[in-house]
Amino acid sequence: EPEVTQTPSHQVTQMGQEVILRCVPISNHLYFYWYRQILGQKVEFLVSFYNNEISEKSEIFDDQFSVERPDGSNFTLKIRSTKLEDSAMYFCASKRDGNTEAFFGQGTRLTVV
Amino acid sequence: ELKVEQNPLFLSMQEGKNYTIYCNYSTTSDRLYWYRQDPGKSLESLFVLLSNGAVKQEGRLMASLDTKARLSTLHITAAVHDLSATYFCAVDRGSGGSNYKLTFGKGTLLTVNP
Numbered sequence: 434e435p436e437v438t439q440t441p442s443h444q445v446t447q448m449g450q451e452v453i454l455r456c457v458p459i460s461n462h463l464y465f466y467w468y469r470q471i472l473g474q475k476v477e478f479l480v481s482f483y484n485n486e487i488s489e490k491s492e493i494f495d496d497q498f499s500v501e502r503p504d505g506s507n508f509t510l511k512i513r514s515t516k517l518e519d520s521a522m523y524f525c526a527s528k529r530d531g532n533t534e535a536f537f538g539q540g541t542r543l544t545v546v
Numbered sequence: 547e548l549k550v551e552q553n554p555l556f557l558s559m560q561e562g563k564n565y566t567i568y569c570n571y572s573t574t575s576d577r578l579y580w581y582r583q584d585p586g587k588s589l590e591s592l593f594v595l596l597s598n599g600a601v602k603q604e605g606r607l608m609a610s611l612d613t614k615a616r617l618s619t620l621h622i623t624a625a626v627h628d629l630s631a632t633y634f635c636a637v638d639r640g641s642g643g644s645n646y647k648l649t650f651g652k653g654t655l656l657t658v659n660p
Binding site for chain 2: 464466468474475476477478481489524528531532533534535536537538539540
């Protein structure tokens with residue numbers, strides 16, 4: 434069964450360092466997302482990506498964040514200069530069309546120290 | 547801004563009992579999803595509700611959507627321990643094209659006790 438895969442599963446980084454979180458969405462899906470979940474809290478939308486460009490981003494997704502789909506299969510989230518408050522589980526998701534559910538990857542637990 | 551409210555946030559129930567989780571949302575939408583999350587794990591899709599009056603059932607779980615009341619329910623019948631997890635409702639207010647995105651409720655932590 435097709436699934437969304439994310440790497441790494443856990444990343445520890447020092448404050449101020451850059452991190453790149455990687456995702457491979459399901460191959461015939463058209464919409465791609467990043468969400469995050471701070472421990473014990475709800476899942477928050479970061480950014481959506483469609484037709485090779487950002488379609489919407491939240492207030493959380495400031496200039497320190499960027500996304501890319503460099504090669505038609507990978508979808509990456511970069512945080513340029515990490516802060517302690519960026520520590521969270523980051524989920525990648527993809528969706529085929531408007532009438533189907535979004536499928537989520539297993540997540541990358543980011544710990545900023 | 548779309549708001550999604552779930553209640554209860556914590557639910558402890560005995561095996562064999564029935565209960566309902568409620569999901570209210572603040573603006574018009576006809577796409578609502580229920581997800582399950584086990585501790586430290588990802589979000590597993592349970593139900594996709596795409597129209598007013600939609601009802602879906604899978605095993606001991608049944609979900610419904612009333613778009614006029616802006617309310618969805620997740621009903622648990624004869625709970626078993628394996629249902630212990632956090633359940634999220636998520637509303638998609640996308641109007642089409644590229645604007646689909648999910649707004650999640652805070653989740654309901656369900657614990658089923660023997």
